[in-house]
Amino acid sequence: xxxxxxxxxxxxxxxxxxxxxxxxxxxxxxxxxxxxxxxxxxxxxxxxxxxxxxxxxxxxxxxxxxxxxxxxxxxxxxxxxxxxxxxxxxxxxxxxxxxxxxxxxxxxxxxxxxxxxxxxxxxxxxxxxxxxxxxxxxxxxxxxxxxxxxxxxxxxxxxxxxxxxxxxxxxxxxxxxxxxxxxxxxxxxxxxxxxxxxxxxxxxxxxxxxxxxxxxxxxxxxxxxxxxxxxxxxxxxxxxxxxxxxxxxxxxxxxxxxxxxxxxxxxxxxxxxxxxxxxxxxxxxxxxxxxxxxxxxxxxxxxxxxxxxxxxxxxxxxxxxxxxxxxxxxxxxxxxxxxxxxxxxxxxxxxxxxxxxxxxxxxxxxxxxxxxxxxxxxxxxxxxxxxxxxxxxxxxxxxxxxxxxxxxxxxxxxxxxxxxxxxxxxxxxxxxxxxxxxxxxxxxxxxxxxxxxxxxxxxxxxxxxxxxxxxxxxxxxxxxxxxxxxxxxxxxxxxxxxxxxxxxxxxxxxxxxxxxxxxxxxxxxxxxxxxxxxxxxxxxxxxxxxxxxxxxxxxxxxxxxxxxxxxxxxxxxxxxxxxxxxxxxxxxxxxxxxxxxxxxxxxxxxxxxxxxxxxxxxxxxxxxxxxxxxxxxxxxxxxxxxxxxxxxxxxxxxxxxxxxxxxxxxxxxxxxxxxxxxxxxxxxxxxxxxxxxxxxxxxxxxxxxxxxxxxxxxxxxxxxxxxxxxxxxxxxxxxxxxxxxxxxxxxxxxxxxxxxxxxxxxxxxxxxxxxxxxxxxxxxxxxxxxxxxxxxxxxxxxxxxxxxxxxxxxxxxxxxxxxxxxxxxxxxxxxxxxxxxxxxxxxxxxxxxxxxxxxxxxxxxxxxxxxxxxxxxxxxxxxxxxxxxxxxxxxx
Numbered sequence: 001x002x003x004x005x006x007x008x009x010x011x012x013x014x015x016x017x018x019x020x021x022x023x024x025x026x027x028x029x030x031x032x033x034x035x036x037x038x039x040x041x042x043x044x045x046x047x048x049x050x051x052x053x054x055x056x057x058x059x060x061x062x063x064x065x066x067x068x069x070x071x072x073x074x075x076x077x078x079x080x081x082x083x084x085x086x087x088x089x090x091x092x093x094x095x096x097x098x099x100x101x102x103x104x105x106x107x108x109x110x111x112x113x114x115x116x117x118x119x120x121x122x123x124x125x126x127x128x129x130x131x132x133x134x135x136x137x138x139x140x141x142x143x144x145x146x147x148x149x150x151x152x153x154x155x156x157x158x159x160x161x162x163x164x165x166x167x168x169x170x171x172x173x174x175x176x177x178x179x180x181x182x183x184x185x186x187x188x189x190x191x192x193x194x195x196x197x198x199x200x201x202x203x204x205x206x207x208x209x210x211x212x213x214x215x216x217x218x219x220x221x222x223x224x225x226x227x228x229x230x231x232x233x234x235x236x237x238x239x240x241x242x243x244x245x246x247x248x249x250x251x252x253x254x255x256x257x258x259x260x261x262x263x264x265x266x267x268x269x270x271x272x273x274x275x276x277x278x279x280x281x282x283x284x285x286x287x288x289x290x291x292x293x294x295x296x297x298x299x300x301x302x303x304x305x306x307x308x309x310x311x312x313x314x315x316x317x318x319x320x321x322x323x324x325x326x327x328x329x330x331x332x333x334x335x336x337x338x339x340x341x342x343x344x345x346x347x348x349x350x351x352x353x354x355x356x357x358x359x360x361x362x363x364x365x366x367x368x369x370x371x372x373x374x375x376x377x378x379x380x381x382x383x384x385x386x387x388x389x390x391x392x393x394x395x396x397x398x399x400x401x402x403x404x405x406x407x408x409x410x411x412x413x414x415x416x417x418x419x420x421x422x423x424x425x426x427x428x429x430x431x432x433x434x435x436x437x438x439x440x441x442x443x444x445x446x447x448x449x450x451x452x453x454x455x456x457x458x459x460x461x462x463x464x465x466x467x468x469x470x471x472x473x474x475x476x477x478x479x480x481x482x483x484x485x486x487x488x489x490x491x492x493x494x495x496x497x498x499x500x501x502x503x504x505x506x507x508x509x510x511x512x513x514x515x516x517x518x519x520x521x522x523x524x525x526x527x528x529x530x531x532x533x534x535x536x537x538x539x540x541x542x543x544x545x546x547x548x549x550x551x552x553x554x555x556x557x558x559x560x561x562x563x564x565x566x567x568x569x570x571x572x573x574x575x576x577x578x579x580x581x582x583x584x585x586x587x588x589x590x591x592x593x594x595x596x597x598x599x600x601x602x603x604x605x606x607x608x609x610x611x612x613x614x615x616x617x618x619x620x621x622x623x624x625x626x627x628x629x630x631x632x633x634x635x636x637x638x639x640x641x642x643x644x645x646x647x648x649x650x651x652x653x654x655x656x657x658x659x660x661x662x663x664x665x666x667x668x669x670x671x672x673x674x675x676x677x678x679x680x681x682x683x684x685x686x687x688x689x690x691x692x693x694x695x696x697x698x699x700x701x702x703x704x705x706x707x708x709x710x711x712x713x714x715x716x717x718x719x720x721x722x723x724x725x726x727x728x729x730x731x732x733x734x735x736x737x738x739x740x741x742x743x744x745x746x747x748x749x750x751x752x753x754x755x756x757x758x759x760x761x762x763x764x765x766x767x768x769x770x771x772x773x774x775x776x777x778x779x780x781x782x783x784x785x786x787x788x789x790x791x792x793x794x795x796x797x798x799x800x801x802x803x804x805x806x807x808x809x810x811x812x813x814x815x816x817x818x819x820x821x822x823x824x825x826x827x828x829x830x831x832x833x834x835x836x837x838x839x840x841x842x843x844x845x846x847x848x849x850x851x852x853x854x855x856x857x858x859x860x861x862x863x864x865x866x867x868x869x870x871x872x873x874x875x876x877x878x879x880x881x882x883x884x885x886x887x888x889x890x891x892x
Contacts, residue, residue, distance in 0.1 A: 087224020112159035146580035223586030283349025348624035435459015484528035
């Protein structure tokens with residue numbers, strides 16, 4: 001449910017009331033509080049109107065009141081208001097419900113809002129009268145709450161964050177005949193008196209809605225929803241992801257282009273740096289993150305009519321059985337191969353998952369050290385090469401796994417080699433092989449001015465655009481600093497192709513020190529800092545500026561501090577964080593009579609299920625891929641229309657005027673009072689405001705190379721509040737929420753300081769004045785105004801040149817010659833001819849044809865005229881349906 005969800009309580013039950021954003025439709029959950037350990041939830045699957053909900057709550061309040069005069073005469077009390085249900089969890093006593101009480105909008109994709117969880121509330125469900133206390137319950141609760149849900153957890157009511165944009169839009173292109181056959185099986189139960197009649201009257205004009213199952217690997221509250229997902233309506237299920245989400249606005253001469261970066265951290269084999277290395281027995285690797293960059297023209301929101309593009313790449317630990325022993329208290333513990341795997345069993349499982357999700361080719365960019373005095377990182381390279389070589393001999397050559405080794409640390413130390421230049425060459429070759437996703441055919445300008453690089457681009461070309469086939473998988477040892485820089489370079493290369501595909505630049509190439517690349521670099525630095533904090537315990541040590549060798553001299557001391565912070569976190573706090581993650585994800589389930597979580601010497605057997613029981617089926621050593629995957633390559637199996645994938649979809653037929661599918665109301669929310677100060681699109685990072693120099697005159701393009709001292713942030717002088725708002729996107733958990741934060745808890749009612757606009761930003765826009773104080777009177781003596789040369793790039797006070805005057809004279813003569821009239825004919829009629837100035841003869845190249853009204857518009861106009869004269873037109877079926885929908889939403 002997309003609206004606020006108030007929780008009401010009576011002595012024996014909780015009532016959870018959920019609504020849509022417009023608060024016209026409601027659902028009610030009844031949670032029993034008399035069961036000490038079991039979870040009893042009743043969902044009647046009925047859609048209530050606002051009036052019906054008020055009557056229901058009124059009856060509950062009246063029926064549960066005590067006698068008049070006694071204490072607590074109120075029968076129904078409001079417990080909490082929330083924005084969604086994270087899930088239900090039980091340790092050793094009864095169940096808790098986890099609710100989202102604060103949220104903040106972080107991004108917008110095609111009108112679908114993406115929110116970050118800002119605060120949560122855990123409520124114990126059973127009554128105190130039936131509670132059976134356990135001495136260890138409080139400790140489990142503290143461990144569970146160590147997973148800070150207010151730190152980089154994201155959700156969306158209407159957009160599937162666990163899947164890529166390519167998958168989500170590919171599902172929308174499924175044939176209509178397929179959807180019609182699925183509708184009868186997934187029909188929603190409802191008591192709506194107009195639903196059956198409306199659908200039958202509309203016939204084939206209904207709108208089909210598709211809901212796909214989330215990709216479980218990237219869902220972090222899947223186990224918390226297991227207890228209710230088969231009991232309640234799917235509208236109650238809100239799936240959250242963990243990782244990073246950031247969005248910035250790239251203004252190209254006023255045209256808004258949104259650049260979005262979404263990182264999905266895997267919930268399988270999840271943990272902290274030294275405690276989770278390599279892969280588990282199911283092919284899930286540590287620190288696996290899928291990063292997707294989405295580019296779209298924000299002037300058109302619709303997925304069908306707008307222009308959308310995305311590119312996906314992956315990072316993850318080397319898919320082998322390996323670990324590092326941290327008991328030695330060394331900064332770099334020795335790498336140990338824990339298990340021999342001559343047939344690359346675990347690597348086969350991992351790459352099989354990637355082939356299903358991304359297709360081919362799978363490209364591995366291995367950045368670990370190749371030459372070392374003491375064999376350390378090279379152990380992983382040798383084993384990975386052997387595994388890839390073994391697996392490739394059974395794949396067709398055109399779908400083989402591509403392995404690219406490159407010792408990034410060695411090239412960084414070399415004075416003769418530019419690291420980023422070499423990475424740019426690798427990025428070009430990678431993007432050419434995988435291609436990228438765009439939902440529109442090639443623009444006409446790329447056909448008129450073909451580019452050699454564009455014609456060599458890979459991927460799959462379809463009638464609706466291009467599909468990305470295959471993916472780049474980047475790894476070093478930790479998959480943090482080196483990996484983030486490499487991913488940035490590949491993302492920068494892909495961004496150039498994305499901009500070119502949308503017709504925004506004339507060549508698929510972007511230079512450093514442009515506003516667009518600075519904006520993109522800041523997004524990737526925030527992305528890298530966030531992922532590094534989650535896995536390594538500190539922010540990035542080496543950044544893009546470090547590898548460009550333009551970092552300031554103070555950066556070295558910061559790097560040392562980040563290294564010490566990472567070491568402290570790994571040595572002293574990672575074990576507690578790992579226990580919290582294991583408990584939150586349901587890897588460990590507390591059970592009476594069995595060892596507690598803190599009593600386990602290791603969690604190895606929790607993540608490696610083959611240590612507890614032998615598998616009944618053994619995978620083939622040669623045909624190591626899943627059946628059916630190879631047949632559809634290079635396309636990913638998950639995006640192919642087949643019976644297995646159709647079972648993952650839920651299809652429903654909607655009314656044409658259903659609010660649930662009205663993206664205009666969902667995005668603009670005309671039923672809410674809003675202000676510009678809290679509008680997300682105005683508050684996000686802006687290339688013109690935050691990166692472009694304020695005194696730019698001749699070329700305001702975000703693709704123009706500028707000197708480092710000309711950036712928008714450097715000309716501001718001291719740090720203004722506007723710069724601080726840009727830095728607010730650094731994802732520290734303690735960062736204060738911005739004014740646009742939405743909250744419903746009582747702790748958020750203090751609005752002191754949030755109504756003030758950035759004073760530094762205002763002073764930049766206002767015209768400064770010079771004030772002198774002479775005795776008692778203060779006079780304004782001078783206005784300091786920038787010259788037109790500084791603002792516009794030309795001096796408007798200069799006399800126009802002779803060439804400009806000649807052109808203007810010819811233009812005036814042309815206009816005069818077009819409007820010469822026969823004086824004799826005018827003398828006879830003696831009246832003024834009303835000829836518009838833009839009226840030309842039929843054979844003139846300057847003529848503009850007046851717009852022609854189509855037949856339907858003409859009929860509507862005539863019907864309007866007739867209605868004014870009292871002649872009413874008979875109502876059609878659509879009119880009846882629209883009126884019934886209005887009556888139902890307004891009065892019922």
